[in-house]
Amino acid sequence: MSGRVADDKIGEVRDRTSLVEIVSRYTALKRTGRNHTGLCPFHSEKTPSFSVSEERGLFYCFGCQASGDVFKFVMLKENLTFPEALERLAGEVGVELPKRPADERREQGRERLLRVTAFAAKFFERSLWETAAGATAREYLVQRKIAEATARGFSLGYAPPDGLAHALEKAGAPLGDAEAIGLIGRSSRGGGWFDRFRHRLMFPITDLAGKVTAFGGRLLPPTEDQAKYLNSSDSPLFHKGRSVFGLAAARDAIHRRNRVVLVEGYIDVIALAQAGLGNVVAPLGTSLTADQVRLLKRFTDDFVVLFDADRAGLAAAARGFEVFATAGIFARAAFLPQGHDPDTFVHQAGLEALERLLERSSPLVDHYLRSLAAADAPLAERARGAQKVAELCARLDDPIFVGLLVRRAAEHLDLPEEQLKTRERTKRPPPDASTPAPHARAFSSHETLILELLLVRPELKHRLPDDAERLFASPEARALFERVRAADDSHPPSQLVGDLPREAAARVARAWLGEEEIYAAAEQTLDDCLARLAGRAREARLRALTREIRDAESRGDTAQLGTLLAEKQRLAASKPPTAEH
Numbered sequence: 001m002s003g004r005v006a007d008d009k010i011g012e013v014r015d016r017t018s019l020v021e022i023v024s025r026y027t028a029l030k031r032t033g034r035n036h037t038g039l040c041p042f043h044s045e046k047t048p049s050f051s052v053s054e055e056r057g058l059f060y061c062f063g064c065q066a067s068g069d070v071f072k073f074v075m076l077k078e079n080l081t082f083p084e085a086l087e088r089l090a091g092e093v094g095v096e097l098p099k100r101p102a103d104e105r106r107e108q109g110r111e112r113l114l115r116v117t118a119f120a121a122k123f124f125e126r127s128l129w130e131t132a133a134g135a136t137a138r139e140y141l142v143q144r145k146i147a148e149a150t151a152r153g154f155s156l157g158y159a160p161p162d163g164l165a166h167a168l169e170k171a172g173a174p175l176g177d178a179e180a181i182g183l184i185g186r187s188s189r190g191g192g193w194f195d196r197f198r199h200r201l202m203f204p205i206t207d208l209a210g211k212v213t214a215f216g217g218r219l220l221p222p223t224e225d226q227a228k229y230l231n232s233s234d235s236p237l238f239h240k241g242r243s244v245f246g247l248a249a250a251r252d253a254i255h256r257r258n259r260v261v262l263v264e265g266y267i268d269v270i271a272l273a274q275a276g277l278g279n280v281v282a283p284l285g286t287s288l289t290a291d292q293v294r295l296l297k298r299f300t301d302d303f304v305v306l307f308d309a310d311r312a313g314l315a316a317a318a319r320g321f322e323v324f325a326t327a328g329i330f331a332r333a334a335f336l337p338q339g340h341d342p343d344t345f346v347h348q349a350g351l352e353a354l355e356r357l358l359e360r361s362s363p364l365v366d367h368y369l370r371s372l373a374a375a376d377a378p379l380a381e382r383a384r385g386a387q388k389v390a391e392l393c394a395r396l397d398d399p400i401f402v403g404l405l406v407r408r409a410a411e412h413l414d415l416p417e418e419q420l421k422t423r424e425r426t427k428r429p430p431p432d433a434s435t436p437a438p439h440a441r442a443f444s445s446h447e448t449l450i451l452e453l454l455l456v457r458p459e460l461k462h463r464l465p466d467d468a469e470r471l472f473a474s475p476e477a478r479a480l481f482e483r484v485r486a487a488d489d490s491h492p493p494s495q496l497v498g499d500l501p502r503e504a505a506a507r508v509a510r511a512w513l514g515e516e517e518i519y520a521a522a523e524q525t526l527d528d529c530l531a532r533l534a535g536r537a538r539e540a541r542l543r544a545l546t547r548e549i550r551d552a553e554s555r556g557d558t559a560q561l562g563t564l565l566a567e568k569q570r571l572a573a574s575k576p577p578t579a580e581h
Contacts, residue, residue, distance in 0.1 A: 009097055010071075013086060016093035019070045020054045025255065026077055035513050041077060042066045053513045058494050060509035067497045067509060078298045113237050116168070116177050117204075117212040123167050124157025124202040124215075134158040136220050137201045144267055145347050150274040154249070155204045159197035159217055169193070181214070182233040197230065203245065203266040205231075205238065205284065210248040214238035216266055216284060231284050241289040244281040244296065245269055251299060253278030259302040261358065262288065263342045268306075271343030275351045288320060293327040303331035304361045306342050318371035321364045325405070328398040332361035365405065369412040382413040389413075389420050446529040446536075447477045448504045453529075454484050455493045455500075456511045457522050461485060464530070471533035473540075542571055 020029060020036055029036040029052060040050040040061040049063040060067040066076060074085040090097050128134040128151075137158040141151055165184045168175060175193060178184045184193045200217030207213050214232035222228050232238055246269040254260045261280045263269060272280045283292055288305075296303070303324065307317050317333045324331040334357050336345050346354050372385030389409045393402045410417040443451070453460055464485065472478040480499050487493040494512070497505045511519060519525070545568045552561040 009090070009095060010086060013090045013093060013095050014057060014070060016095060017070050017089050018054065019057050019059065019073065020052055022070055022073060022089075023052050023059060040064060040066065051509070051513050055514075056512055058509075058512050060497070060505075060513065062506055062509065065498050065502060065505050067494060067505065069494045072494065079294065080298075110237065112174070113177055113181055113235075114211050114213070116173055116183070117181060117214070117237065119168065119171060119173060120164060120178070120183050120215070121155055121157060121202075121204050121212045123164055124159055124197075124204075125152075125155060126157075127160050127163070128156060128158035128202075131158075131160065133160040136199075140201060140218075140220055144271070144343065146267070146270055147274060150270060154246075154270055154273075155212075156270075157202040157204070158220075159195065159200045159202050161198050162195050164195045164197070165193035181235040181237055183215075200230065205243060205245055206248045207237075207243075208248055208251065214240075214243070216245065218266070239291075240284050242291040242295060243284060244292050245284055246273070246281045247296070249273065250279050250281050254296075254299045258300050259304060260296050260300050262303065262305045264306075265341075268342040272346055272354070275346045275354070277346075277351060277354065288323050290323055290326040293324055293329060297327055297329060301329060303329055304358050305331055305333050305364065306358075307333055307335050308338075308340075314367060315371070317364060317367040321368035322392060324364060325392060325396060325401065328396070328401045330401075330404070331364045333364045333367055334358050334361040363408075365408055366412070369409055373413060375412055375414065382415055383419070385409075385413055386415050386419045393420065443477050443501060443504075444473065444533075444536075446532045447472055447481070448501060450526060450529045450533075451480060451484055451500060452504050452508050453519060453522055453526050454481075455487075455497060455508050456519050458487070458493065460522060460526050463523065463526055468530070471530065471537055473536070538571060542568065545571070 023029060023036075023038075023041070026041040027038045027050065029038040030048075034053070034055060036052040036054065037048045038050050038052075039045055039048050040063055042061060043064040043066075045063055050059065050061045050066075052059045057069050058067070059069075059073055068076075070089065071082060071085045074080060074089060075082060078085070078088075080088065087097060128137050137156075141148075141156070146156075165175070165178070168178050168184070175184065179186065179193075182196060185196055186192070187194050197215060197217045200219055203216040203218075204212045205214040205216060214235070214237065216229060216231045219226055219228050219230070231240060234240055245266055250260070250269075250273075257279050259279055261272070261277065263272065263280055263282050265282055269280050269282045281296065283289070293303070305317070305320060307314070314335075317335075320331070320333075336342065336357070340348070342354075345357075369385070369389075372388055373381045377385075386409065389405065393405060396402050396405075406417050406420045409420055468485075469478050469482055472481050480496065483499075484493060484496055487496060497508050497512075500508065545564055549561060549564045549568065552564055
């Protein structure tokens, strides 16, 4: 699609979307004057510092400096790219986005595959409820106390000994597509087709929109020579390590309760949902992955994992911490009584007992640390544990998470925090007191004020000289200036304020939110700042010329010396350039 059309569509989506409504899905907002305020959804706080201007379509947190428009909010909260956020909001407000040919081809291919999975899901459902072959699976559901209404709600099905490949062929479905998504295979004898799922209770796996992308199947009855559970192989629709079971059904409950509960299997999710606990999901027959945690992190930072209380469950809890750590999450662990799975426990003890068990969950980090060394272990054992913590910290990118982990580990191991920071210092040396903060080093006061003025009063851009970027001393300042000057509807300035020094960002946010008028005489202020930067650049060049002249004299380079002397004479005689009016 052309840039102009894209800009128009972006503006249309922005105009039709209520920022207050979107933000209110994640945090309670209260009207204060022209704006709304509430607790920041991006960091923990007790006093509201998060402001939203519906009129201007902007949000800003005076605590953590998160800022931007409705697209940026959705990107940050849901961990989406800009195109993904645009597409999601456009779908909500009914704006049809044009597609590039490559996108259209990709989307058409995806839709074709989804039609095949939808056909297969309906085939499996009919086999479960309408055929004699499905009796085994229906009996199994009764044994597991899964009501028919619940099973139908999760679109459960049954894969008979054969029939899917024939049904697909009869319906004119492209069998190559069915093969690509792991539903059928080509026989090595005679070139016919066979069903990959046979004699199995089928669990459809969906994307966030609820469309079936893959299947999991439980063998009925189980035999020693076949795997009890079989999942679809990775395909253009599905990546096992990046998907979880039940998320489409659970997402609203996760938002509402601001917590996700992780269990091991399909039946566990279904049984707990039937009992009334809707915010439950499960990994797909494999160990939990960091990608799955990051997917769930779009919806909440509060994770509780249900484990068995035996030795294997404790070991799994310890291993699980490193996966959560990679995603910057301090998850909690709840342990089921001996001999229980989540579904047997909720059937026997009830939902209230399960809720109490979840509320008694303990930090997963503590189980991890106990697996490394007991608190009263010999010093050598605790030192080895500290080494493992240091190695983990060296692989992590979130400095706040690392700091909290180091403190907790030092308390548990009764060792100085410095022993846990050795490798972290090697990877990311902490700045010493003499090193200025990045923003302080990157921007002078006049550069900062120019950036503030252009963000608050973009109409002042016409007063800038064509080569204004040369007036900014550091690469960081020049880069931000060029982005501010180029900001428009498709790249709004609201997405740039977070790159300013904290105090400057807060001033701009207050001006945007209509809380303060702090940029009086803006035109004169801009001209004065430009003149001051031009003078600074002129003086810097004069100093550089003095050094170059000295070097040319020492080399006896008379030609170069003449050129440098002439430039210095012209520069010394000239006044600093001013902005064009």
